[in-house]
Amino acid sequence: MDIILLLFIFTLAAFLGTELIAKVPSQLHTPLMSGSNAISGITIVGALLATMQNPDGTLAMILGFAALIMATINVVGGYLVTDRMLGMFKKKGGK
Amino acid sequence: MDTSILINFFYIVSAIFFIYGIKMLGSAATARKGNRVSAIGMLIAVVVTLIDREVFDSWIWIVTGIGIGSVIGIVAAKKVEMTSMPELVALFNGFGGLASLFVGWAEFQKVVDSKAEALGALSFASLDNFTASAIFLAVFIGGITFTGSVYAWGKLSGKISGQAKVFGGQKAFNLIITLGILVAGILYAAAPNGDYAFALFIAFVVLSLILGIFGVMPIGGGDMPVVISLLNSCSGLAACAAGFVIQNNVLIVAGCLVGASGLILTIIMCKAMNRTLANVLFSGFGATAQSTGGKQEGEMKAISGEDAYYVLEAASSVVFVPGYGMAVAQAQHAVKELGEILEENGAEVRYAIHPVAGRMPGHMNVLLAEADVPYEQLSEMDDVNPIMSTVDVAIVIGANDVVNPAAGEDPSSPIYGMPIIKVFEAKTVFALKRGQGAGFSGLVNQLFFRENTRMLYGDAKATVTDLVAQFKE
Numbered sequence: 001m002d003i004i005l006l007l008f009i010f011t012l013a014a015f016l017g018t019e020l021i022a023k024v025p026s027q028l029h030t031p032l033m034s035g036s037n038a039i040s041g042i043t044i045v046g047a048l049l050a051t052m053q054n055p056d057g058t059l060a061m062i063l064g065f066a067a068l069i070m071a072t073i074n075v076v077g078g079y080l081v082t083d084r085m086l087g088m089f090k091k092k093g094g095k
Numbered sequence: 096m097d098t099s100i101l102i103n104f105f106y107i108v109s110a111i112f113f114i115y116g117i118k119m120l121g122s123a124a125t126a127r128k129g130n131r132v133s134a135i136g137m138l139i140a141v142v143v144t145l146i147d148r149e150v151f152d153s154w155i156w157i158v159t160g161i162g163i164g165s166v167i168g169i170v171a172a173k174k175v176e177m178t179s180m181p182e183l184v185a186l187f188n189g190f191g192g193l194a195s196l197f198v199g200w201a202e203f204q205k206v207v208d209s210k211a212e213a214l215g216a217l218s219f220a221s222l223d224n225f226t227a228s229a230i231f232l233a234v235f236i237g238g239i240t241f242t243g244s245v246y247a248w249g250k251l252s253g254k255i256s257g258q259a260k261v262f263g264g265q266k267a268f269n270l271i272i273t274l275g276i277l278v279a280g281i282l283y284a285a286a287p288n289g290d291y292a293f294a295l296f297i298a299f300v301v302l303s304l305i306l307g308i309f310g311v312m313p314i315g316g317g318d319m320p321v322v323i324s325l326l327n328s329c330s331g332l333a334a335c336a337a338g339f340v341i342q343n344n345v346l347i348v349a350g351c352l353v354g355a356s357g358l359i360l361t362i363i364m365c366k367a368m369n370r371t372l373a374n375v376l377f378s379g380f381g382a383t384a385q386s387t388g389g390k391q392e393g394e395m396k397a398i399s400g401e402d403a404y405y406v407l408e409a410a411s412s413v414v415f416v417p418g419y420g421m422a423v424a425q426a427q428h429a430v431k432e433l434g435e436i437l438e439e440n441g442a443e444v445r446y447a448i449h450p451v452a453g454r455m456p457g458h459m460n461v462l463l464a465e466a467d468v469p470y471e472q473l474s475e476m477d478d479v480n481p482i483m484s485t486v487d488v489a490i491v492i493g494a495n496d497v498v499n500p501a502a503g504e505d506p507s508s509p510i511y512g513m514p515i516i517k518v519f520e521a522k523t524v525f526a527l528k529r530g531q532g533a534g535f536s537g538l539v540n541q542l543f544f545r546e547n548t549r550m551l552y553g554d555a556k557a558t559v560t561d562l563v564a565q566f567k568e
Contacts, residue, residue: 006342006344009347009348010335010339013347013352013355014354016352017351017352017353017356018359020114020121020352020355021117021355021356022359023118023121024121025121025122026457027470027473028123029363030184030460031126031130032360032456032457033184033323033457034187035117035120036331036356036357037184037330038130038133038134038137039137039349039353040191040327040331040333040350040353041137042137042334042345042346042350043194043333044140044141044194045144045341045343046343047194047197047198048141048145048157049341050197051153051157051160052157053205054205054208056156058204058208059204059208063198063204064201065159065160067194067197068156068160068194069163069164070190071191072161072165073168073171073190074187075137076164076165076168076172077168077183077187078168078172079130079131079133079137081171081175081183082130083127085461085464086126086127088177089464089470
């Protein structure tokens with residue numbers, strides 16, 4: 001993909017992210033952090049590609065596999081713990 | 096060509112889910128749904144990636160990797176205590192950084208391997224300068240994030256002393272390492288297929304890992320909310336750099352969102368302490384701060400649980416100010432019970448939460464939410480300060496610097512200028528504290544020596560439970 005296009009996406013995403021996250025209230029900052037842990041696990045896509053594209057047993061493939069484990073921990077653990085936490089916040093509405 | 100357009104289309108869909116998910120995190124009512132929307136975005140990205148390629152050769156690796164990661168993730172998410180959320184987030188930051196480092200390295204290694212194979216042949220895979228720069232950034236940021244986060248985790252979990260560690264020439268040492276990384280990175284990016292590429296690559300991997308440790312070392316325990324936020328941001332930026340390495344737009348967008356999120360939280364935390372980021376990172380705060388402890392006027396006055404009960408019984412307005420000590424003592428449920436009893440007794444009850452209370456942004460809110468404290472009773476610092484002089488009793492539970500009047504009155508204090516919750520303006524202050532020593536940051540709290548302050552020594556949970564028992568009698 002064109003380098004300039006990628007940089008363009010980067011710039012727009014940076015501004016969009018700043019706008020969106022400035023609106024998150026301080027009560028939700030901890031879930032925001034654990035949730036963004038999960039989102040940063042998007043590296044899982046890179047890890048999958050590295051594991052699949054490189055021949056079995058090469059160092060590149062093993063690095064991809066190690067990255068896959070790490071990123072999966074973040075994705076699965078991050079989303080689950082955020083969900084658990086936000087469930088506690090929700091209970092208050094019922095009171 | 097056709098499939099690549101389709102794949103990228105689905106990556107865009109996935110990015111939309113992430114953005115919408117974060118947007119929904121903007122209010123407590125929709126936050127949980129937002130998190131799930133974001134998770135669906137992740138699922139789309141993973142499934143599309145798997146469909147895109149021929150998985151046949153390596154499916155066993157994919158299944159194993161996702162399996163191991165999922166089991167660890169599920170266990171961590173289910174078992175973790177809410178009091179230990181900062182440690183968990185620190186570890187997740189570290190894993191994110193390491194994953195990006197590995198992805199960058201794998202891309203580098205791919206070229207090295209193909210070079211070795213093609214020895215003597217005419218052509219082999221090569222890297223362009225832009226990709227090499229991206230690899231450098233992914234490895235550099237990822238490496239710092241990994242070791243820095245593990246070190247921060249050690250501090251938070253008490254495996255390493257929370258005190259800032261400062262040694263002579265530390266700044267010079269860190270500066271030299273940083274310069275070394277930059278020089279190696281620039282030389283590598285300028286000639287990614289040159290003879291020295293491998294040596295340079297290893298050099299900046301190792302130096303980045305070292306810098307992560309030495310960068311976090313001089314930062315004191317009280318500044319952990321800033322460090323965790325910053326490392327959170329870095330883990331996102333590392334993913335972003337990895338996105339440039341494999342030229343993938345969904346990595347860039349998602350990584351950028353996380354990078355922005357961590358950065359905003361970092362700025363909020365710094366503002367709440369009235370300090371610059373540079374001051375937090377480099378000053379060795381807390382290691383040299385003890386000097387202000389000497390000139391206290393008055394003495395700390397203790398109060399018995401029974402006397403405290405009589406004061407509370409007569410109070411018509413009570414404010415709780417929780418800090419990390421409440422988390423350590425696991426006192427949030429007992430505190431909530433006391434709060435309810437005080438309300439039944441006719442008092443108006445509020446919880447005042449300082450932005451940097453606890454070890455990460457929003458930590459106290461999560462603990463009180465866990466204990467079922469109603470949302471409306473949680474007040475922010477700026478809302479509660481104007482009414483503080485009308486409050487009968489302010490109960491400080493394991494908070495320290497965030498209620499230290501020195502921040503407003505003593506220009507020689509290291510925390511001078513930091514906005515605080517002005518509990519000293521309340522008619523009576525009860526400070527719950529384990530012993531007489533200084534707090535986590537190492538600073539002596541002048542609040543404890545005030546005329547209207549009474550110390551309730553002992554374990555916070557036991558003290559609060561005792562007060563609850565007296566009300567029930």
